[in-house]
Amino acid sequence: MVITDFVGTYLLMTTISYCDGVCNFPDELRGVWISLYNGPMVFGSSSISGYNTFIPNMQTLHLNCVESNSTFYILKSSHVFKVFGHDVHMYMCLEMEQQSGSVFQYYIRTDFDNYLNEFMKGHVQTNTSTLDEVCIPGMGNEILLVRNVSLMQRSLGSLCPQIIHGYYGNITQDSTENGMCRDGYFDSCKQSTHFKLDIDINCSNIFGNTTFTCVHYIEESGSHLYAWTDNVKLYQFSPFGFFCMNVSEADGAVKISIHPDLCSKADNTILSFQLQDVFGKFCFVF
Numbered sequence: 001m002v003i004t005d006f007v008g009t010y011l012l013m014t015t016i017s018y019c020d021g022v023c024n025f026p027d028e029l030r031g032v033w034i035s036l037y038n039g040p041m042v043f044g045s046s047s048i049s050g051y052n053t054f055i056p057n058m059q060t061l062h063l064n065c066v067e068s069n070s071t072f073y074i075l076k077s078s079h080v081f082k083v084f085g086h087d088v089h090m091y092m093c094l095e096m097e098q099q100s101g102s103v104f105q106y107y108i109r110t111d112f113d114n115y116l117n118e119f120m121k122g123h124v125q126t127n128t129s130t131l132d133e134v135c136i137p138g139m140g141n142e143i144l145l146v147r148n149v150s151l152m153q154r155s156l157g158s159l160c161p162q163i164i165h166g167y168y169g170n171i172t173q174d175s176t177e178n179g180m181c182r183d184g185y186f187d188s189c190k191q192s193t194h195f196k197l198d199i200d201i202n203c204s205n206i207f208g209n210t211t212f213t214c215v216h217y218i219e220e221s222g223s224h225l226y227a228w229t230d231n232v233k234l235y236q237f238s239p240f241g242f243f244c245m246n247v248s249e250a251d252g253a254v255k256i257s258i259h260p261d262l263c264s265k266a267d268n269t270i271l272s273f274q275l276q277d278v279f280g281k282f283c284f285v286f
Helices: 148-152 232-236
Strands: 012-015 031-035 039-043 047-052 060-069 072-077 079-083 086-098 103-108 121-124 142-147 166-173 185-188 194-198 210-218 224-228 242-250 253-259 271-278
Touching (some): 031 148, 103 210, 142 210, 142 224
Antiparallel strands (some): 031 142, 039 047, 079 086, 103 142, 166 185, 194 210, 210 224, 242 253, 253 271
């Protein structure tokens, strides 16, 4: 029996003491990581602790790995939810790929449940979910995991993509009535791990003189650039300073939209703008 049609007010959580993890995560995953979508979490050998959830009346979940196949993992909540008299566990499917010593990329392969407000499925306790039931091939949002210690030591950084290389003195913000942000610029040196964005206060009062560190670039899924900044003004959108940027090029202009978590969520755009008139020789040295 699959429980999907219930509302959050019926969720009552009770904790059980056993751990039924039967599959293991890679050794490289063990420790404290920061998800650009869920925040900090702790990976053990076969479980995740402190997984921040959006399920009503819940804050965090402890998830046990119960089945794996190559890079796919089924996770099961150790908490039992009481739903209309049934004992229910929550299941989700992750596909995980290591990108570097400090960065993993994962995809949530479980469909979003509007009642749970989460990428999970509820199954009664007596049933066991399988990969075929929980994992949806080709469906998912790519999310980055960044090792916590690398953030504290500021040892993150990968080369910024070629598509944004150069100095741009012409920034046009999509949502600005008067269009061009005349005093702004965008600066990304070739072979650099950083870029700088400075937007006229008339266009944006939070992106003035902001330096970003390129963390990871994904070209296959529509050119997504993950970047980090220590500009505290932006922490209201992303508490850990990570952002996903949709990057594209057309008609001589580079188009960028900035999102606080998932690039695939069109309704969470913080800023959208175009870059034109590149002047490579003025590239700023960070």
